Amino acid sequence: MKHLLKFIKPFYKEIVLLMVLYALSTLASLFMPYVMSNIVEVGIKNGDLPYVLREGGVMIALAVAALTCALITNRISSNFSSKIAVNMRKTVFNKVNTLTFEQFSEIGTGSLITRTTDDIGWMEETISQIPYVMITCPIMFVGGIALSFKGDWALPLILLGISVAVLIVTTLITSSLEKHWQRGDEYTDVQNRIIRERLSGVRVVRAFDKDAYEHKRTAKATDEMNNSFVRANTISGLVSPIASLFLNVATVVIIYVGALRVQSNPSLKAGDILATIQYIALIANAVLVLSWTISFVPHIKVSMKRISAILDIKDVEADNSVCQVLKGDISFDDVSFAYPGSANNALSNISLNIAEGEIVGIIGGTGSGKTTLVKLLLDFYSSAQGIRTFGGKNYCELTPAIVRDNVSVALQKSMIFEGTVADNVKMGNKDATDEQVREALRIAQMTDFVDGKEEGLNFKLTQSGSNVSGGQKQRINIARAIIKPASVYVFDDSFSALDYLTEANLRKELNKYLAGKTQIIVTQRSATAMRCDKVYIMDNGRIVGVGTHKQLLNSCRTYKEIYDSQMGGGIDE
């Protein structure tokens, strides 16, 4: 909760004002029945017409006062609750972007997304209710009971007893709600998953004629989801009638007891009883709002805990390092690495030496450790054992920002951001001119694509690039990588969605454009690897061979297996 307070603190003035106004508006509505009882007891009983009118005027003043307060509070609360939520989201978002990969993966992408979006959204919805409930409910409660003390002690005691009973009963009813909502949510996930499976696998489903089966599966999940929600809705629908039943019974008791007390207690007037009956209605409202809020509390707590978990992560030291230009030599000496929380090494005893200007291939199957190697090269993880150097300098002396300034990468997972083609390429170099963007796209074999679009460089790419093909995504990522000035360029499986012909053209242009720079080409295709100056073979987190294509064919069994399975038959050199 300390984080929540930190976000609320800047608004304490508004909140104090808000509370005062809520209190005033609540008091105004509380005093209305009080004035009404005066009208009955003094005005009507004595036939005092001007008194009735005067008191009526007081009531109008109270109603206007209540409205004014409510209008002002509405403005203030909509202002500050949206601000708090937005500030919170900005803070969380920026925090997440400063996390290290270890910290990021500890919570996980999916969970980070829901925490930044839905959890904060949920806080935003409820946060504006909190001051209202905190002030209004107790005042209604205490005020209603206190005002009914005016005539007699018995009536407020009845009121108090019944109100407490209602509060307990509604809390009991709502306490079982959480379970049903949760079950409903779980089944919703199940149903979503089944539908997603059905849609993404539509060809397989149809090929095996399983539509009816899938429909049955969906229907079952829908049914289960529905049952939970019906239960939850039914229970929550019961709160209001049951609460009002209690309070209505209170009305009966108060009238009857009132009639008894009127005879023995001369200070109790009929008007007081009438006023008390109306306090019941006011208290009923307060109780309902309160019990609803109570049912939200567990949810808010959970959300806040999830948000705090992000904000509590220790900050990494600010990176104030000055830019350094490093040479494109890289060496790893006996480097081993295990992902945080994993018992097994992802990389074991890796030693490699890459000289500036070399074109180096790294080949291996999935899970052989190629991408992990790239991540260590980019200094995504700092916990590796062994010695890594870049441009002759030990990684320990360099900060991640310096390393990443000197190496440019097209990652395995081609990432497209919503925006134009130019925006996406310029992420590699924000100062690049349109000419440079065009040149990078030309080398990436994307000229035809850009020229084919009416908007050219300003062609809008949708989120995650759903309006371009996998190969086009890869090539935009390549353009982004090469437009960035660096001494080492890494292509992590960047040609896998390209056909051999396109790849051949691209690589030819690349070699011209990046002449003299170090290129590291990670691949699963031997056809891609064999065009490199030197190839490292990886298997199971180790380097099992190094050399030129020809040397490796003779010396490395793993390489030969890969080569034969991909290129075998019909090819003779």
Add this chain to the structure above:
Amino acid sequence: MSKKIKTPKTKKEYSALRTIKRLVRDLKPIAWAIAIAGLICCGSVWLGVLAPRIVNDLTNMIYNYGAKGTPIDFVQMGSLSVNLALAYVGSSLLSIAMTVLMTNISSRFFTKGLRIRISDKLQRLPVSFIDSTPNGEILSRMMNDVSNMSNTVYVIIETLLNGLVRIVVITYCLYSINWIMATAVVVLVPLSIFLSAFISSKSEKSWHDFRKVNGNLYAFIEEDYTGFDTVKAFNLEERQKKICDEISDKYRAKVRRGYYLSGLIRPIIALTNNIAYVAVCIAGGLLAINDAVSVGDVMEVILLAKMFAGPLESIANGMGSIQHTLACANRVYALLDREEMSKAISGDVPHGQGEVVFDHVYFAYDKDKPLIKDLNLTVKAGQKVALVGPTGGGKTTIVNLLMRFYDIDEGKITIDGVDTSEMDRAALREQFGMVLQDTWLFNGTVYDNIAYGKDDATFDEVVEAAKKAHADFFIETLPQGYNTVINEESTNISSGQKQLLTIARSYLANRKMLILDEATSNVDTRTEILIQRAMDELLKGRTSFVIAHRLSTIVNSDVILVINNGEVIEQGTHKQLMAKNGFYTKIYNSQYELLK
């Protein structure tokens, strides 16, 4: 598939009136429940207005004791109190019954019914629609839109039944007491409804804008987090921060306005209620002084006026959300109205060995861009056809047409002489086994995933299939063997193992023809050799169509189709094509080009 197939209504405008009519029609099956709810509601309202009347009498007894010294008759008081309690209890019980009935009916029949209809519809939608519509969108229609619809249906029924009945009955009661006080209350009703409906329609509009910005913001955050490594690799933190600030500020403006407008409704209804209350007190006071009404009457009117507030608020809310609901309903109905796949004409089933003929086949995904032009091809039973060419060139299109995921525009495709377009789709697909590069496994056990290939597979058959696919070895090493549950992202088995499971599935299905989309080599070497061997064995003796990524598999095919830009540009055996020295030769040699 008993439902009649409707004419296409893809681009039809859904007018508000039409949508409402349709909603009403969809509510017909639950008309009986609505009728019962109506009866319950009338009972509840009757008891509801009875209570203030009894309070009226009770109040008078107490007041008269104080004002005129009339002694209180406790026998009468007692019986009136009991009646009052009974009225309250009865009214509460009825409204509980109403709540339970309406929630059950609206979600069990309406919400669930619609979801199941959508799920049912998915069975009959063409693949082309599913391909061209993001999964998330279909999902959101099925989940969010249906939820919104049923919420409003609930509100509308509640408003119409409860609200209108209440307003009418209470108005009647008010006028039966005293017309001056009654008018003071009733006159304010239209004003209050008008004001709050106005505000809530405004606020609905701003929520609509909000939902849009909200979508942008969420999408941006999702994008940043899923592209975290790109953000880090290119030091993009500052850039992302700036964009986040921009969208957040837009978001804040919208959300503030939404909250502000929605927040206005409560004070406005409170104000009109208060004004009514004050008016009743003043008018009642004046009338009571002149003995035109009793104090009890004033009290009754006050209590009745309080009963007015509830329905007013629900009407105001209901009106505000109606536009939004209609939009949701439109989306749901548009999905339900989508054109379905055509039905079989002859129902013939091919009985031969699997001879496939493409006869002057034309096809285009997009009418302006013809893709397959005059494709002719005869595949004899047991032959192996390789489809090669650049990515995105249209290799999968041939598969789409063969399996009738898409229908051809002209010409015909026959299997053993039977025109596929006249066959029942299920019967057609029973001819083929299919192993796709994009391995599809569902969140279930290994056993279930293999058994998916055959409805009544026995355990032995499943194990046999796994053995033939060389998958049994790794299955045995899994923690629960065949009962291991493949998790949602299928991360507990490797991609090569996934491929082996789908091959086992095809073995089990044992179809006379096969479609194989070869895996790009994203698996470790040993598994890759296993997959290769399993696929080769599976192909034996079956007519097969192989989308080739490996050049080694091309060479021994009976026919190679070279496809570029959707066109079959060359066709023949490896030798013939190499001799031609055309596009095929170029692809084939491209892998060596840089070596020189």
